Amino acid sequence: MNELFDIIKTNTLKRDLTIRLSLLLSVFIVLLSVSYYMSSRSISDKEFDSILLNIAGRQRMLIYRYVSEINQVLVGLSSGNLDMVLAEKKQADRTAKRFEDAHDAFVNGGKIIMHMHEESAGEKHQEPTQHIHHLGTIEESKSGVIIPAIPDHIILNSLKIVNKEWFELKRIALLSLRSNANEVAKNRYVLRLLDQASRTSFEMDYAVQQMQISSEEKLRKLDTIHFVILVMGMAIFIIIIYFVYNRIVRPLDRSVKALYSTTENLEKEKLVAEKANRAKSEFLSSMSHELRTPLNAILGFSQLMELSNELSDDTKDSVKEIRKAGGHLLELINEVLDLAKIEAGRIDLSIEPIEYKSLIDECLKLMKPIADHHNITIDHMAFKRDIIIRGDRTRIKQIVMNLLSNAIKYNQVEGRVDITVKSVSSDTFRISVIDNGIGIKKEAIKGMFEAFNRLGAEESDVEGTGIGLVITKRLVELMGGCIGVDSEYGVGSTFWIELPGAFADSSVVNGNNPEENNLFINDANNLSSVLYIEDNPVNLKLISKLFSHKNNVHLLTAHTPFLGLELAKTKLPDLILLDIQMPEMNGFQVLESLKLDSDTKNIPVVAVSASALKADIKKAEIAGFDDYLTKPLDIPLFYETIERYLLRLE
Amino acid sequence: MNITNKSSLYQSVNGLKLTVLVHTKLFKLMLFSVLFVFSINIFAAKPFDEEERDELRIVMSAAFVSESGTGVYDAISEYLGDKLKRKVSFISGFSYDTINSMLESGMADVGFICGLPYVIEHDKPQPSIELLLAPVMKSSIYQDKPIYYSYIIVHKDSQFNNFESLKGSTFVYNDEISNSGYNMPRSHLITRGETSGFFGRVVRSGSHEESIRMVAFKQADVSAVDSLVYDYDQVNNQKYVSQTKILKKLGPAGIPPVVVSSKVPVTLRNEIRDILINMDKDPAGKKILNKALVDRFTIVDDSHYDSVRKMRKQAVSSGYTIIK
Numbered sequence: 001m002n003e004l005f006d007i008i009k010t011n012t013l014k015r016d017l018t019i020r021l022s023l024l025l026s027v028f029i030v031l032l033s034v035s036y037y038m039s040s041r042s043i044s045d046k047e048f049d050s051i052l053l054n055i056a057g058r059q060r061m062l063i064y065r066y067v068s069e070i071n072q073v074l075v076g077l078s079s080g081n082l083d084m085v086l087a088e089k090k091q092a093d094r095t096a097k098r099f100e101d102a103h104d105a106f107v108n109g110g111k112i113i114m115h116m117h118e119e120s121a122g123e124k125h126q127e128p129t130q131h132i133h134h135l136g137t138i139e140e141s142k143s144g145v146i147i148p149a150i151p152d153h154i155i156l157n158s159l160k161i162v163n164k165e166w167f168e169l170k171r172i173a174l175l176s177l178r179s180n181a182n183e184v185a186k187n188r189y190v191l192r193l194l195d196q197a198s199r200t201s202f203e204m205d206y207a208v209q210q211m212q213i214s215s216e217e218k219l220r221k222l223d224t225i226h227f228v229i230l231v232m233g234m235a236i237f238i239i240i241i242y243f244v245y246n247r248i249v250r251p252l253d254r255s256v257k258a259l260y261s262t263t264e265n266l267e268k269e270k271l272v273a274e275k276a277n278r279a280k281s282e283f284l285s286s287m288s289h290e291l292r293t294p295l296n297a298i299l300g301f302s303q304l305m306e307l308s309n310e311l312s313d314d315t316k317d318s319v320k321e322i323r324k325a326g327g328h329l330l331e332l333i334n335e336v337l338d339l340a341k342i343e344a345g346r347i348d349l350s351i352e353p354i355e356y357k358s359l360i361d362e363c364l365k366l367m368k369p370i371a372d373h374h375n376i377t378i379d380h381m382a383f384k385r386d387i388i389i390r391g392d393r394t395r396i397k398q399i400v401m402n403l404l405s406n407a408i409k410y411n412q413v414e415g416r417v418d419i420t421v422k423s424v425s426s427d428t429f430r431i432s433v434i435d436n437g438i439g440i441k442k443e444a445i446k447g448m449f450e451a452f453n454r455l456g457a458e459e460s461d462v463e464g465t466g467i468g469l470v471i472t473k474r475l476v477e478l479m480g481g482c483i484g485v486d487s488e489y490g491v492g493s494t495f496w497i498e499l500p501g502a503f504a505d506s507s508v509v510n511g512n513n514p515e516e517n518n519l520f521i522n523d524a525n526n527l528s529s530v531l532y533i534e535d536n537p538v539n540l541k542l543i544s545k546l547f548s549h550k551n552n553v554h555l556l557t558a559h560t561p562f563l564g565l566e567l568a569k570t571k572l573p574d575l576i577l578l579d580i581q582m583p584e585m586n587g588f589q590v591l592e593s594l595k596l597d598s599d600t601k602n603i604p605v606v607a608v609s610a611s612a613l614k615a616d617i618k619k620a621e622i623a624g625f626d627d628y629l630t631k632p633l634d635i636p637l638f639y640e641t642i643e644r645y646l647l648r649l650e
Numbered sequence: 651m652n653i654t655n656k657s658s659l660y661q662s663v664n665g666l667k668l669t670v671l672v673h674t675k676l677f678k679l680m681l682f683s684v685l686f687v688f689s690i691n692i693f694a695a696k697p698f699d700e701e702e703r704d705e706l707r708i709v710m711s712a713a714f715v716s717e718s719g720t721g722v723y724d725a726i727s728e729y730l731g732d733k734l735k736r737k738v739s740f741i742s743g744f745s746y747d748t749i750n751s752m753l754e755s756g757m758a759d760v761g762f763i764c765g766l767p768y769v770i771e772h773d774k775p776q777p778s779i780e781l782l783l784a785p786v787m788k789s790s791i792y793q794d795k796p797i798y799y800s801y802i803i804v805h806k807d808s809q810f811n812n813f814e815s816l817k818g819s820t821f822v823y824n825d826e827i828s829n830s831g832y833n834m835p836r837s838h839l840i841t842r843g844e845t846s847g848f849f850g851r852v853v854r855s856g857s858h859e860e861s862i863r864m865v866a867f868k869q870a871d872v873s874a875v876d877s878l879v880y881d882y883d884q885v886n887n888q889k890y891v892s893q894t895k896i897l898k899k900l901g902p903a904g905i906p907p908v909v910v911s912s913k914v915p916v917t918l919r920n921e922i923r924d925i926l927i928n929m930d931k932d933p934a935g936k937k938i939l940n941k942a943l944v945d946r947f948t949i950v951d952d953s954h955y956d957s958v959r960k961m962r963k964q965a966v967s968s969g970y971t972i973i974k
């Protein structure tokens with residue numbers, strides 16, 4: 001694979017292909033041109049040879065024609081017919097000239113008259129009407145063809161002999177014409193003429209035969225050359241195709257095979273990773289449940305105890321410490337699990353438009369007690385225009401509260417924390433948390449976002465886990481933002497986050513309206529019943545305690561799913577609180593049974609579970625749970641949820 | 651008068667009238683026919699000399715060049731035709747006798763002929779040819795005169811070194827009425843008193859060129875050939891002459907002339923003469939004459955050929971008309 005990528009990256013592939021394909025095309029064009037030339041040459045040579053043979057045939061005819069005309073002259077001389085003598089002699093001279101001109105053209109190259117029109121005295125030379133085609137080396141002329149000299153020595157020698165015999169024929173002809181007026185003598189010459197004509201014609205035949213042999217030989221050679229050139233050309237063609245094939249197809253083939261192999265490996269690794277991921281998720285879910293469940297008891301009961309008026313101040317302080325420790329442990333567990341989820345890529349974010357002001361107000365409300373406790377002033381410099389931030393509301397809240405928490409914790413006595421917001425671009429806002437605390441040394445800033453690195457704060461009284469900023473950074477980046485810090489040691493620090501957002505034209509605020517606090521209406525005239533199905537007696541006890549001072553709610557409890565179903569059917573409570581993880585039958589199965597029963601299907605069911613995973617919450621929602629409460633319970637949230645569902649009944 | 655007689659008289663008269671009438675008409679018809687036929691003949695039968703004016707026919711005997719050189723004289727004929735603005739046809743390859751017949755009959759208009767045929771024709775009671783011009787050859791042996799020689803030639807390797815050594819050899823000649831080929835050697839033999847038989851065999855070749863060939867191929871031992879033909883072949887066609895050598899030169903004699911048929915109109919004759927006389931002054935004409943080894947044409951008198959006549963008469967008077 002790398003081979004092909006390397007080739008593509010360096011762009012040599014294109015250049016190599018261009019060169020090789022150009023070569024291929026050039027070879028093809030050359031092959032085609034050579035073939036065309038050879039074919040044209042063959043055709044031209046064949047036509048040329050056929051013309052030569054035609055002319056040679058005509059020469060043979062001229063020999064006998066000359067003899068015939070001389071004989072006519074002799075007849076004229078014998079009979080004293082001088083008109084005939086002159087006319088036939090003229091014809092014979094013309095025939096002889098035609099023969100000799102053609103012969104000369106054969107040997108030395110030149111023009112050969114092709115037509116054979118009879119010409120009488122006084123008549124002009126008639127131009128032939130037949131068109132002579134251009135035949136390569138043969139040039140067209142008005143009255144004949146122009147041929148090159150015959151190069152073949154054997155044919156030339158044959159033609160020399162023909163020439164010799166022809167002139168012997170002419171000599172005999174002249175002898176006959178100049179003989180005295182003796183008819184017997186003239187008759188003897190006639191026989192000699194015929195005999196010589198035969199000899200001349202024979203030599204012409206031999207020359208023609210040589211021409212035919214030469215022509216065939218030439219054609220054979222041409223065909224052989226043609227064949228060799230074709231074969232060589234095809235070989236070169238194949239070699240170049242091979243090179244093209246080699247250059248592209250093989251690396252491609254290797255790359256494809258490597259790709260398949262890689263894909264197979266990736267598939268396997270994916271399966272392994274998915275398996276590991278599932279194991280991790282199950283571990284996280286299990287750990288989340290296992291850790292949270294006892295913490296639920298610790299925090300729940302400690303909170304109850306804190307609310308009790310029967311404890312002494314010392315006991316209350318102890319309980320407070322227990323709760324604080326539990327809270328810290330819970331915070332640590334949450335953060336570790338959060339970090340684990342983030343590292344595993346298991347974090348699910350619900351990106352939505354969030355009204356900035358309401359979010360900050362929530363955070364400030366939650367942090368104010370802590371700030372007051374540390375004697376820190378928090379001030380929010382609100383923007384003139386409404387701002388909508390895009391992100392996961394819960395997580396942004398977590399991020400801001402983390403920054404505020406740090407700003408408070410690492411501040412000086414009577415210190416100050418300011419929250420500002422500004423637009424850094426048309427779609428990005430920077431939220432800054434500014435403190436005038438101890439500040440951070442420059443060399444320590446780079447370690448700010450390292451897990452468990454508290455930059456020496458672990459030696460101080462300041463509590464912390466050392467992973468809050470790491471989680472914050474991951475979350476900000478997951479939401480498409482960034483985080484940074486500007487600090488001066490001894491002066492203070494500014495932690496800022498940048499998140500996508502915009503100024504709101506019509507705000508779509510998704511969040512709780514703090515003014516819509518669901519107060520628990522203590523209406524004793526309207527008694528509601530709530531069924532809690534839970535196998536854990538500690539949790540049962542906790543919930544019982546939570547409902548113990550609520551006079552308008554009758555709590556029913558069931559420690560087994562079957563009992564719960566029975567109670568639900570018989571008592572028809574107004575609300576069912578249902579644990580998910582139960583032996584024999586889990587919460588989903590119980591819910592399903594409830595929904596299948598016409599009597600119980602409309603009773604709202606709220607899941608109560610130690611699993612805080614988004615997937616589990618989603619799963620519960622899909623299953624049909626009306627709401628979802630996580631353990632350890634957030635008591636106010638718990639009450640609020642109960643109130644909400646009981647109020648709906650009114 | 652007897653009525654019957656009267657009637658018969660009338661009948662007779664009428665019959666006579668009818669007869670006369672018929673005969674008169676018949677006579678008229680016959681007269682008309684004769685006149686018609688006569689007029690056709692008048693218009694159809696052109697006189698021979700009028701036909702010849704359309705095309706000038708020039709004949710040449712083999713007394714000037716061998717067959718390979720006829721093209722030069724063809725070029726002279728064409729030159730003449732161009733100047734006369736007439737079509738010309740050039741005829742060669744015939745015996746001296748046939749050429750004489752052509753000139754005599756008017757079938758040929760102009761002839762390049764041998765001196766003896768000229769004398770033979772000219773000395774007839776009704777001469778059919780007229781002397782026009784004679785060439786003067788370029789070679790210095792001709793001393794700038796319209797003369798030529800008869801070369802007695804033998805094979806270059808032969809043992810013959812003088813005329814006497816030729817006794818008993820085979821003699822080849824071209825034509826009986828050739829001056830250089832027959833008349834002059836015959837005269838030489840007569841002068842030497844060799845009239846009872848000198849050569850062992852005498853053969854007729856038909857042309858000087860053929861005679862040279864036969865000597866070259868040793869088909870004959872000796873021949874008497876026209877110096878013009880021999881000179882031309884020495885320059886342009888050495889194939890046969892290179893195998894021969896000149897044993898003896900006979901002559902000089904009047905060079906073969908240019909003659910015209912007596913049927914050629916005088917005006918045309920004069921035109922032809924003027925053109926040929928001035929041919930050497932025309933660069934184009936000079937070029938052609940150079941190829942023929944001719945310096946110029948000159949006017950000659952009939953008396954220039956008296957030597958030819960003399961040798962002929964000598965043969966007749968001595969009774970040695972046939973070389974043997």
